[in-house]
Amino acid sequence: MLESKFSANKRRQEYDYIIAGAGCAGLSLAVRMIHSGQFSNKNIVIIDKDHKQKNDRTWSFWETEPGIFEPVVYRKWKHTWFHSENFSHLLDPSPYEYKMIRGIDFYRYCFNIIQQHPNFEIRYGDIKSIVNENNTAAIHLNDEKITAEYVFSSLLLEKPVLKKNDYYLLRHFKGWIIETAIPVFNPTEATLMDFRTGQQHGTTFVYVKPFSETKALVEYTLFTEKLLEPSQYDAGLNDYIRRFLKIESYKITEEEFGIIPMTNYKFPAVDGRIVNIGTAGGQTKASSGYTFRFIQKHSARIVENLIKRGNPFIALPGGPPRFKFYDSTLLHILTHNKLPGDKIFTRLFKKNKPQQVLRFLDNESSFGDELKIISSLPTWPFLKAAFKQL
Numbered sequence: 001m002l003e004s005k006f007s008a009n010k011r012r013q014e015y016d017y018i019i020a021g022a023g024c025a026g027l028s029l030a031v032r033m034i035h036s037g038q039f040s041n042k043n044i045v046i047i048d049k050d051h052k053q054k055n056d057r058t059w060s061f062w063e064t065e066p067g068i069f070e071p072v073v074y075r076k077w078k079h080t081w082f083h084s085e086n087f088s089h090l091l092d093p094s095p096y097e098y099k100m101i102r103g104i105d106f107y108r109y110c111f112n113i114i115q116q117h118p119n120f121e122i123r124y125g126d127i128k129s130i131v132n133e134n135n136t137a138a139i140h141l142n143d144e145k146i147t148a149e150y151v152f153s154s155l156l157l158e159k160p161v162l163k164k165n166d167y168y169l170l171r172h173f174k175g176w177i178i179e180t181a182i183p184v185f186n187p188t189e190a191t192l193m194d195f196r197t198g199q200q201h202g203t204t205f206v207y208v209k210p211f212s213e214t215k216a217l218v219e220y221t222l223f224t225e226k227l228l229e230p231s232q233y234d235a236g237l238n239d240y241i242r243r244f245l246k247i248e249s250y251k252i253t254e255e256e257f258g259i260i261p262m263t264n265y266k267f268p269a270v271d272g273r274i275v276n277i278g279t280a281g282g283q284t285k286a287s288s289g290y291t292f293r294f295i296q297k298h299s300a301r302i303v304e305n306l307i308k309r310g311n312p313f314i315a316l317p318g319g320p321p322r323f324k325f326y327d328s329t330l331l332h333i334l335t336h337n338k339l340p341g342d343k344i345f346t347r348l349f350k351k352n353k354p355q356q357v358l359r360f361l362d363n364e365s366s367f368g369d370e371l372k373i374i375s376s377l378p379t380w381p382f383l384k385a386a387f388k389q390l
């Protein structure tokens with residue numbers, strides 16, 4: 001990605017908005033501002049330390065209709081498998097579709113749109129700090145201070161300090177894109193979760209996203225407190241590919257490794273004129289690690305508020321509080337090993353309609369849905385864990 005055309009000596013030091021971090025949240029916000037057509041009179045700078053030239057992640061999420069990033073959806077599946085030791089089911093979550101976007105396609109698409117708007121500037125550098133000053137917010141970038149009316153930050157500059165009843169698990173995963181010489185995959189069916197892989201390290205599952213009959217992303221995923229040794233992820237992937245996909249010979253063409261915090265720590269949504277977005281703004285679902293859809297909803301609401309009210313301060317940026325309570329309860333159960341994660345997810349998918357479960361995981365379920373879901377789970381451990389959160 002080329003730095004924008006502004007030469008150093010013409011650069012401003014005051015903007016209307018600074019978008020600190022050009023990742024999923026920063027770029028989603030910028031593109032939504034542009035789509036709205038209401039921000040052409042604002043000077044906006046997007047700053048990142050990285051040029052975003054690598055396919056550093058893939059995002060999967062489910063949606064009932066095309067979102068604004070539909071043009072870069074790489075693959076989508078109407079049907080997904082759920083497997084565990086004693087239960088296998090092909091889910092038909094219509095109207096939901098399970099979609100996947102490649103990081104590199106997303107970054108290119110967003111920068112291409114942004115570069116067509118001269119009121120947006122793109123700059124590169126390591127942001128050292130973000131502070132409030134009188135009626136502005138300021139960032140320190142290299143030796144420069146840049147100010148704006150608001151800073152939208154997806155930077156995690158400080159490590160969260162956990163309090164009592166705050167849990168911090170990791171969703172960590174290693175994925176391989178593999179290719180086979182003969183057709184082995186059904187490209188119309190993905191695997192959302194397969195718990196048949198061993199649970200000796202804690203809650204562990206594999207998901208499979210087939211791109212064609214001979215190519216798929218296979219991802220070995222854990223929800224635990226500690227990371228594994230690198231060789232253990234490889235062993236997990238190898239074992240799954242041989243035992244469950246029944247593939248003996250394959251070529252690894254790409255690798256992905258990621259860690260997503262699964263925590264009920266309350267990331268500050270706003271600090272004066274600094275508005276936190278993305279994972280740093282609490283948009284990662286604590287009990288699943290899913291973030292992409294939450295970022296989309298959050299950035300849409302920020303843009304809507306800026307247009308309607310002239311400020312970005314939205315009520316309940318983390319969604320209705322009851323969902324935080326459900327997340328904390330599940331984190332308590334997983335952290336204290338009160339119930340194995342594979343049993344919980346099996347119950348969820350065995351006893352409820354997939355649409356209900358997906359709405360619940362997206363914090364979009366009705367209270368009726370939630371009662372049904374809660375009653376499908378083992379009552380006593382959940383009741384005790386819920387009581388501890390109150």
Ligand SMILES: Cc1cc2nc3c(=O)[nH]c(=O)nc-3n(C[C@H](O)[C@H](O)[C@H](O)COP(=O)(O)OP(=O)(O)OC[C@H]3O[C@@H](n4cnc5c(N)ncnc54)[C@H](O)[C@@H]3O)c2cc1C
Nearest residue numbers: 021023024025048049057059060127258278279290291292
């Ligand atoms: C490998 C991987 C796969 C994932 N897959 C999924 C998925 O399938 N579905 C899902 O819902 N979620 C997924 N997530 C979780 C989440 O969606 C992503 O982490 C998402 O990118 C979060 O968006 P963000 O904008 O908060 O952070 P990022 O996208 O990480 O953006 C933050 C940006 O800030 C920049 N930055 C950081 N510090 C500084 C600094 N000091 N100065 C300047 N710039 C800085 C970084 O370079 C980065 O570009 C995944 C995460 C990872 C890591």
